[in-house]
Amino acid sequence: MTSIPRRDFLRHLGISAAALPFIGGLGSLYGNQGTAPRKKRLVIMFSPNGTVQEKFWPDAAGKDFQFKSILEPLAPFRDKTLLLKGVYNKIQGDGDRHMRGMSCLLTATELAPGNIQGGSDTPAGWASGISIDQEIKNFLQGKAETQTRFGSLEFGVAVPKRADPWTRMSYAGANKPVAPIDDPSQMLGKLYGKMQDKEGLVSVLDHVSGDLKRISTKLSSEDRALLDEHMNLVREMEGEIARQSQQKDMGHPMPEIDPTIELVNDNTPQISRMQIDLLVNSFANDMARVATLQYMRSVGEARMNWLGVQEGHHTLSHEPDNNADAQAKLEKINLWFAGEFAYLAKRLADTPEPGGQGSMLDNTLLVWTNELGKGNSHTLDDIPMVLLGGGGDFTMGRSLVLDKVPHNRLWMTIAKAMGHDLQSFGNTALSNGGALDLVTV
Template sequence: MALGLPFLDAMSRSASATTFPKRFIVFFTGLGTVKDAWVPQGTELDFTLSEVLAPLAPFKEKLLVLEGIDMESAYHGPGDPHQQGIGHALTGTELQEGDLFPYACNPNAKVGWGGGISVDQFLASHLGASTKLGSLELGIQVQNANVSSRISYLGPGQPVPPEDDPRNTWNRLFSEIASDPDSAARRRAHRRRVLDQVMGDYHNLQGKLGAGDREKLEHHLEAVSEIERRLDAPGTIGGSCAIPTLGDPPEPFVNDNYPELGRLQIDQLVMALACDLTRVASLQWASTQAGKVFTWLGQNETHHQLSHSSPTDETRRQQIVDIGRWHAEQLAYLLDKLAAVPEGTGTLLDSTLILWCTDIAVGQTHARRDMPYVLAGGAGGALEMGRYLRYQGNSHNDLLVALCNAMDVDVTTFGNPAYCTGKLPGLGV
């Protein structure tokens, strides 16, 4: 079923001249990789993808494989290595001091939430003004609500939880537009009346509060106003917008349902972008210390246990490689779905920038230097893709700056400026 306006003849005649909006996706998988099985062989332009990255070969010309980038910020501030790695991955900022979450290695030491806005939410604040959702956060069996299971932050101490259940994803994205227009209009009108009443109550309360509480209330009022504004956000920019068929999704927290749940979330994410319901999204595969057992790969130990096995244990090493390769297959599935959506003379993949990132480089050492990063897509032509780039300890904060610039958001620093020298060079931004 098509959504909103049909793809008009006028659109078709001018499709080649249309400038389609850029989109940004974070693809997060925890626990790092086996580095020698991840690193490509060859030179910048003439390289062969590794055992882990081989499933991405059909999209080699749409990739930037980045080696030698350090998550320097994640060696500073409180938190254990996993907490620092995931909490810094998109923020480049120290975690908050606090007593909320114990360290995995030292239960007597504790930490708070992430300490700054994440790059996805920063981009959403610039790119999401005209879409129904500023951003879309999806998870696959993330489950836990702690600093080790959050990549996305609206600001210091403001984590954004991912949605694990494809049913809830579908309801949030498509339930209203799948119903008849009159019913949808009635629901919007009812919600607007409720919001108007809430806003009136808040304004009456405002004069009775102290300065600190007034400031908190003002931020809340801004959020409520944003909800009201988005009620009539149109969505739909072309003829490829269609409501995905959900079927009967599996239970969201059964270990062996992991692969099917991931595909359902990817299908809905792609259609949310195709329908212009959002332009910023994240897909988080479990949490950093999850007890995920990749039974469909013939395994019987958790990913976390395997990541801490001896590097000389060839059997377990290969199992970690197999997990990384499986995740690359899921990224390839996402890229294939994006490439199947036509936009003018190109595809949705051409206007999208995907960041594949993780929390640590290597499980056994918890290193956060020489991190494995892959960029994919086209970013609307902002980046020179199809290359393998080796850096010499450049900060990942500089990568976050380059991502913002590629999405046409002009910044010279991101996260804690102490670990930032400007945009990462060489990407073609």
């Protein structure tokens, strides 16, 4: 049977284009329930300032590893987790280690010359190449069978409203940083559209509910349940945004006095969950198959009052290892990030794959990483790399210790798992050896 564009198909049914964001991923509507090609997805999550390594890395490698305290939230997903110790960011050149740790994290290439001064190192500019998320996005968008509405989505949580190499990890190309959206109301508008009247926010559902009701009769029971979930999420999100707009700013503005300290709003945990819910919903509707989720920024001084931590995160990360109080607070901070990563995994695991191919987690690879291995030494060695989910088709349920592998090769490995067989990525010399074997080794 000859396929026709989805918008033409909807027009034939008398359905407005405004309904498309709700039904783009519902296979039974287009007659491909259970027959559509597998949709493999990638999410890269970032948290800053290194980790507490002795509370992060398992004592034993292989399949007999035990999670340390920071990674305990991942216990329900132990068999779907792959820990990689020994991944190094070996990019040299201009810029301090926080700058290279952040802007070279996903690009795996040097910073371009510039006048942005960091620490005592030479000044630098933006990254000089594309980031792996955008590279994979471009590859998928170049094929009709993997094209999506957005290709990739860049989510932020408490990312300050400034642009420099410490705040950007995604790059569309050399000197082309991609800003994450850290306001759920803006992301909701991007995904589903929203209209304003004199009273403020008007629900997009008010304008498409009739269309969605008519079209639901043509869906399988599974897709009807998924559509109901989409609609409920949007309705709840709109209500929450309306309540928040009456109380406080949903974003995280830079403070006026000290630009090195972000006084993160106490609603950060709430914003985090809203962003994750929107991310999962966008994947379920096949709006994108690549996403990034960026928490704060490199050198970020977020004060996480909801954890009982009043000190800035970066300041704590510089305290010596024998400062037990600082180490305990850093452990608590990183444990919170692990909890958000686990929440993302659970949301995907609880969402059936549209078209009937297990859960969405079975077809999604999650990567949680950091710009540093350890904050007080500014090391770019042993960068935290946690892989979770089935989207990479790797052998999971393991903790591996690699031999100082450049992170270029890990990104090549993940690109290959997504169908993009890169022969090099970023710095060509650091790509020698090619993709890693995370299936049989």
